[in-house]
Amino acid sequence: MAFNNAPLDVHELTDLAAKYEYNPYIPLKNWLRTANSMKKEAQVYAAEGNDQQTYLLLYRHAHLLLDHLQKHPQRNDPENRRALSKATGDAREDIQKMEEIRPRIKKRYEDYQARRKAQQKTLQSIEEKSVRLVPQEWDGPSGQAPRRSYEKQSLDAVGNQSLAAKLAQREVKRRDAARRNVRQAGVSEEEESDRRTGGVWGDWEKELGHHSVEADGDLSAQLQEIARMQQNGHRASDFSRPQSQTTSSYHYPSVPHHGQQQRWTDTHSSQPVPARPPKEHLPPSYDSSVFPPALPPKPPRDLTPRLLSEQQPQPPPVPGKYTEAPPSVPPIPSKVRPTARASTPTTDLDEFTFKPSAYLENGTPLRTIFLPTPLRKHFLAAAERNTRMNLETCGMLCGILKNNALFITRLVIPAQTSTSDTCEMTNESDLFDYCDKEELMVLGWIHTHPSQTCFMSSRDLHTHVGYQVMMPESIAIVCAPSKSPSWGCFRLTDPPGKQAILECTQPGIFHPHHVENIYTEALKPGHVVELDNGPLEVVDMRPKR
Template sequence: MSRPAYAPLSVQELARSAEMFEWRPQIPLKFHIGSLDAMYREGLTYYEEHNYAKAYVLLMRYSVICVDKIPTHPEATTPEARRMIRVATRRLSKTVMPLLESIKQDLDEARRQWERRAAAAASTSPSARKAVPAGPRQQPQSVSADPGFAARDPALSWNPHSQAELLDASENVNLAVELANRRRVGRDKEGAAGRVPVPRRPVPPHNNNTLAEDDVRSGMERARWQLEEMERRPQYERHGSHRSSGTREPPNPVPVSYNYPSVRQSTPVQFEAMRFDDGRRDESAAARPTPPPKRPTFDTFDTSEMLSASATPPPVPVRGEPYPSRYNSDLSSLKLTELPSTQAVPPTLPPKTREEATALAPPSPPQKKSSYTFKPAAYLENGTPIRSVFLPDTLRGQFLKIAQPNTARGIETCGILCGKTANNALFITCLLIPQQIGTTDSCETTEEVETFEYCSAEDLIQIGWIHTHPTQTCFMSSLDMHTHAGYQMMMDESIAIVCAPKFEPSWGIFRLTNPPGLPYIVGCRKGGAFHEHDLRPHEIYREAKNPPGHVFVVPGIDYKVADLRSKSS
């Protein structure tokens, strides 16, 4: 069952949605950095799929957290934190802010087109007035899975560049598996380094009358100041240099370098100006400026004059057959395939149409890949939509095999569930085993920077975690709840998988309720790793497997296993 997208939200509504988050400085910084990384990658994916409203919310929230929140975290001054923050701030100034300004134009255009269509439909007939609403919002269909929040979901907003149909994930599992495998193959070929999209349209000049543009530009300026502060702070601490005054001078603009492809141009040899006498150039010839060579024409390109020189030219690399005496229009006669690899590649012609310009933004997929969007699989208790999560059905068995040596000794093992975003759904495509310290009743990850760098290099986001209970039943302990609170603060869809191979049920997929579970756990100040909570367990967390949850365990999804422990062994 499918339906058209909902009415586009305004830029002001999307900006307010981006600022609707709860900042918790007591959460370890590694979770906030992971959340920023996930926002960045998801924002790029939604932009590539032309889902500009959702991309705008994610990238705007990224800018707010990166500029206003992260620097105030208690752990922000540690060396490891600076290393990760530096990456985030550079992304902000180089990619995020230019994309925000470009996306704003597309959002305004979508809003205008929708209002024109609504006005035209309202003026035609009463029946058409029901089909296309005249107001800014369209009420969702009355279905049990959609309790009235879909119209406020940015991911379901209509825009003229991707008029996607909304699909139920439960009715299109095979399509979802195909999308997951296609996206994984495409990302593996492309690499994470290639995911720096170019704005589809040039950034407009500043307009003092536009409040949204003022906000974006002020954010860009704060980001540049923040980036320079991050760069200067380690030098001040090393050399002990501080400003004598309490005020700062305006920083120099951040230099931006553009690396264009080098074009190797051949230099014709002027035999008349050279003398090969004892391998040295004649001084009189050296004193004279070398006249520029005559530009060959398409009609008269004859090498006889050059070949008739008295001096012997330098050896020329073998190129197959000799060039013809005339520069024919048939370029195949030039044997371009036999030229050295340093031969310059002709530049790509500029796009002729808007669609071609969109396709040139790397690595944007074809329009057909963005012709549908999965509707939210469920909603949190506070009404926030949560996307579908597709979990490979064989991943749990593979994890238990890896954990078996520890399980036999009664030691817990944990792993991180990583994956990608496609068409408003999440696909787990990697089981990451990080560096860790396990005991009989706990498991703590270490070397978070190494985990962050791996996910960054492989273009992965952290969707949840999995761990064993070798000697206990399948449930979430108080330590598990506090651990998962960090993951769910990163992403509402985050899941925790508990495996208890000696008991029944032997496994479960869980998430914290929100509210009351997540805010209660984040605000819990009780001491000790294991303690009692005032709320009952079923009030704090619940099953996330579909039905009725948002996690679909399906066959056919390709995934890989990366064990970072082997690097240190």
């Protein structure tokens, strides 16, 4: 869950973080993936400034690894030792990060309590004076520091899909650009992974683009200044000489613009300039060093109106001519528009979070999962060959966390073996290594029932419980192209479904579970919302046929 309301103190966060279900009979590799998912989520919330959710996830991550997994029955297996040792090192780093966050959480909680007390006193005073003009929420004066993640406006997922699509598209592009910058900087994939794991990825990513952005800003400022000075009567040639003296565009800010204008004036101050140029046209022998020959007609046009007004001050100004002169004085509309353009959808995308859209049966809120509408079409196209041969096909739903919502942005079809009733990945490590490399989270899975109806079999339930333990929002999509309904989006109930499957010891692939309401719809109603324009990429890791 993420916090959008009253802040909690450190003790409340610690108690909440320790409340999760641990089952030692779940394979250690699954718990290590769960721990890795917690670490990724903590990094996202830290980048968004949500100290409370970051602290909760870091504490839970450390608690899982140091208190539980060190005693797991499979901890001494050779294939688990190295991964557990690395994860344990990450957990020790969590403690240091929590110590850095703790003072901020404490201060925010104390400030909130102080504001609440002040609010109560204000309300009491107002009630005594019988005044009703009271705001319902008072969280301090406005216009201070930018709002942090937990202080931003909360939006419903349903009804704001267009905004969600823009947010996802921007985040995917940002990540792609960051990876390109890393590759161009010559950083290896191992070093890139270490930097992200060390919690310095965000600042390091900014450093990669800082140099070019700074230069672009300098050039933009120069162009704006040139345009402003040209409006005041200077020509483009006035700026060519001073600029040619600088050897690099990065030195532009160190040269004041008024200095450039002064140097040009000083250069020609020794040359005689007539106080009042003649009315007739200038002869060809006129000194071209004062006015460049490229634009000879402009000085007469620019100066003649001023001379006429000086020589004939008595007649009243002609209304038409008088109204033409002042346009340079009042503010030009284009100078006002940038303020309005600053509030673009791109800027607004950072000013909200998504509310939890549903709840588990135990009351735990579920973050929204945005599901791209075209995903099923692409998956069925990839599974078409197997479907014709009555073989199941499975795929993984991978994505990102942003603004307290989960976005499925990539459909990964792993290497697999299939029968008419089952489908198994042949190398899970390849999939999870790929997700780590691409900074993706596993949000669920999808598979076909080529000749059966749309339901969750006992085998499907046992498969899905591992994903839902890893992340409560995880979903399972079943596609039954030959039946109606042709598809469904499901999750285990919690309770009783998840607990029943975790405790099930019945042998065999398919067996009945004597528990009602063991799974439920996740789409309508539920925490899954379809997204028409969401970004989606399909990656097929199966060997080429």
